[in-house]
Amino acid sequence: MLQGKRILLIIGGGIAAYKSLELIREIRRAGGSATPVLTAGGRQFVTPLSAGALAETKAYTDLFDLTDEAEMGHIQLSRAADLLVVCPATADLLAKMAAGLADDLATTLLLATDKPVLAAPAMNVRMWGHAATVANVATLRSRGVTVLEPDVGPMACGEYGPGRLPEVARMVEAIAAQFAEQTLQGRHILVTAGPTHEPIDPVRYIANRSSGKQGYAIAAALRRLGARVTLVSGPVDLPTPPGVTRVDVETAKQMAAAVEAALPADAAVMVAAVADWSVETAGAKIKKGAGGPPTLELRENPDILATLSRHPRRPKLVVGFAAETNDVIEHAKAKLAKKGCDLIVANDVSGDVMGGDRNLVHLVSASGVETLPEAPKDEVARQLAQHVAGLLNG
Incomplete structure (x- = not known):
């Protein structure tokens, strides 16, 4: 840097x-x-x-x-x-x-x-x-x-x-x-980061291993290029990047509402690992009983990426993320077609990527696949921010 x-x-x-x-x-x-x-x-x-x-x-x-x-x-x-x-x-x-x-x-x-x-x-x-x-x-x-x-x-x-x-x-x-070229000056970019926590009862929840590090690094990199950045964040233990407006949420529904409230935006980079399912929350702690473990009835959460890609106030550029454990590029291509976004950033999370400090990502779009070299997450963020700026500026 x-x-x-x-x-x-x-x-x-x-x-x-x-x-x-x-x-x-x-x-x-x-x-x-x-x-x-x-x-x-x-x-x-x-x-x-x-x-x-x-x-x-x-x-x-x-x-x-x-x-x-x-x-x-x-x-x-x-x-x-x-x-x-x-x-x-x-x-x-x-x-x-x-x-x-x-x-x-x-x-x-x-x-x-x-x-x-x-x-x-x-x-x-x-x-x-x-x-x-x-x-x-x-x-x-x-x-x-x-x-x-x-x-x-x-x-x-x-x-x-x-x-x-x-x-x-x-x-x-x-x-x-202080040294970044302000190629995104005047642009508003929405970033989501971290996991969501879907409550089961007042003390338990469904979550995933997302640390928010990559999303926060991307928000910081976009801000360094001069963008006005709104960061909608799930529960993480990370400091807010300088100059970034942060909105804290917990559940997928709350994140969907915060994304809606942040519009209009020139671009959206949807890094958050949003839980696919939630459950009907119990009003009191579920106690262990003789009847065995409780049955949790899962219901589908809002698809924030697909909704944003088809939104009446859709950003000019919508970037989604695909965290996969196998057939990474194939799954990313399928997600690109299904969600209707412009770019999918895909990575293999079968190792220690979630919570780790390095990442290797593939940029999957209608024009092909570009693989960025494995690097620290802040370097991946810098390259992705430059890519976003290039797409927005034509």
């Missing part, structure tokens, strides 16, 4: 600064480079040695370094990068950025740059909600700075609320989004 991209990483002073080391590692894993710049506060939590060792480059700290500044180093650093990332962006750093102060190397770089800037805030919940911080964030966003929304959760100070540093995976997604 970040192949060849040069990130200038400004590490602010806060307990969350330790996550900047993991961010350096993930930027490099994604193909980019990270040059660390530590504020005085940042050096209280992270050492230049640790940041530089992980980045495999010098970590910068001092505005008045005679060697570096002999060549106007602060100008060169800010101009050589493709993107400046502030992590963590403390309330103090955000205030200085908004005011245009330049009293150390970090703030001087931020004022001297002509490159995009992304800030990942981390601070106490009351500091994040303070009118001064709210105004500073609004000012920065009005100037084109990307300020991520902090995560919500417990903090080192013992309080709970918005103010936690965004998770590293979310920050990497946001960084990658």
